Amino acid sequence: MFDISGRKALVTGAGRGIGKVLALALAEAGCDISIVEIDMKNAAAVVEEIREMGRKAFAFEADVTKKDSLRKAFEGTQKEFGRLDICLNNAGVCIHQSAEDTSEKDLNHVVDINLKGVFFCCQEASRIMIPQKKGTIINIASMSGTIANVPQKQAHYNASKAGVIMLTKSLAVEWAPYGVRVNSISPGYIRTEMTLMGGQMFPAWESLTPMGRLGEASELRGLVIYLASDASSFMTGSDIIIDGGYTAR
Numbered sequence: 001m002f003d004i005s006g007r008k009a010l011v012t013g014a015g016r017g018i019g020k021v022l023a024l025a026l027a028e029a030g031c032d033i034s035i036v037e038i039d040m041k042n043a044a045a046v047v048e049e050i051r052e053m054g055r056k057a058f059a060f061e062a063d064v065t066k067k068d069s070l071r072k073a074f075e076g077t078q079k080e081f082g083r084l085d086i087c088l089n090n091a092g093v094c095i096h097q098s099a100e101d102t103s104e105k106d107l108n109h110v111v112d113i114n115l116k117g118v119f120f121c122c123q124e125a126s127r128i129m130i131p132q133k134k135g136t137i138i139n140i141a142s143m144s145g146t147i148a149n150v151p152q153k154q155a156h157y158n159a160s161k162a163g164v165i166m167l168t169k170s171l172a173v174e175w176a177p178y179g180v181r182v183n184s185i186s187p188g189y190i191r192t193e194m195t196l197m198g199g200q201m202f203p204a205w206e207s208l209t210p211m212g213r214l215g216e217a218s219e220l221r222g223l224v225i226y227l228a229s230d231a232s233s234f235m236t237g238s239d240i241i242i243d244g245g246y247t248a249r
């Protein structure tokens, strides 16, 4: 049921952090991987690592907010792999700032990448998956789509992630008749370069998390394999939170 060997996966933002760990997990499970990144230096290193595992891997330079470059990346992936089974929309950014001080530029930056970028990538995936009549899309949302974090202020980020959760549900309903499943994963605090920028808040975040620690990106791997595989064949439109108990309080 969990066997995904030979499947073709595309992962956005897989140059580092959660995307990198999950791309490697999919490769370890036997998938060939296409990476969509703006940081080609990091992407090339991950491609190398995946090829050393004996899988096919490619990186396409594309900004998830730019439809033209995304189109080339998805079409390039289809050309290389012949199909697309798994699309993991992970690329995202976070800025800590109060709502009253947020400029339109910063608001657009966060919403364009986190919400519009996921929308565009889902659209591109659907162009391949709907004709295939099969595919699984996994969007990385956040527990911030459900709760408002403290002590840092990040209203635009939280709103963008709530948008990803609702987008996921909407697309799941639209595309269920075509055999395309869409689910989201909402992590709590995970130790990556993104959260390291708020490193001084680690003690606060740890004390707010019932398990008393941040998570590791590797702790999301099991769920990704589940959602990517036929083990989750009746699951679509779901948002699964992995947060060490944060939102349970």
Ligand SMILES: NC(=O)c1ccc[n+]([C@@H]2O[C@H](COP(=O)([O-])OP(=O)(O)OC[C@H]3O[C@@H](n4cnc5c(N)ncnc54)[C@H](O)[C@@H]3O)[C@@H](O)[C@H]2O)c1
Binding pocket: 012, 013, 014, 015, 016, 017, 018, 019, 036, 037, 038, 039, 042, 062, 063, 064, 065, 090, 091, 092, 093, 094, 113, 117, 140, 141, 142, 143, 186, 187, 188, 189, 190, 191, 192, 193, 194, 195
């Ligand atoms: N780290 C956490 O605690 C946490 C918690 C919940 C959700 N998330 C979400 O998980 C995802 C990954 O987070 P992370 O902590 O690994 O972040 P990260 O900053 O370490 O990595 C993000 C990656 O996305 C790439 N990227 C950024 N903008 C892009 C764009 N416009 N087009 C293509 N690629 C782009 C970056 O180059 C980078 O490689 C994000 O969506 C984030 O919001 C993270």
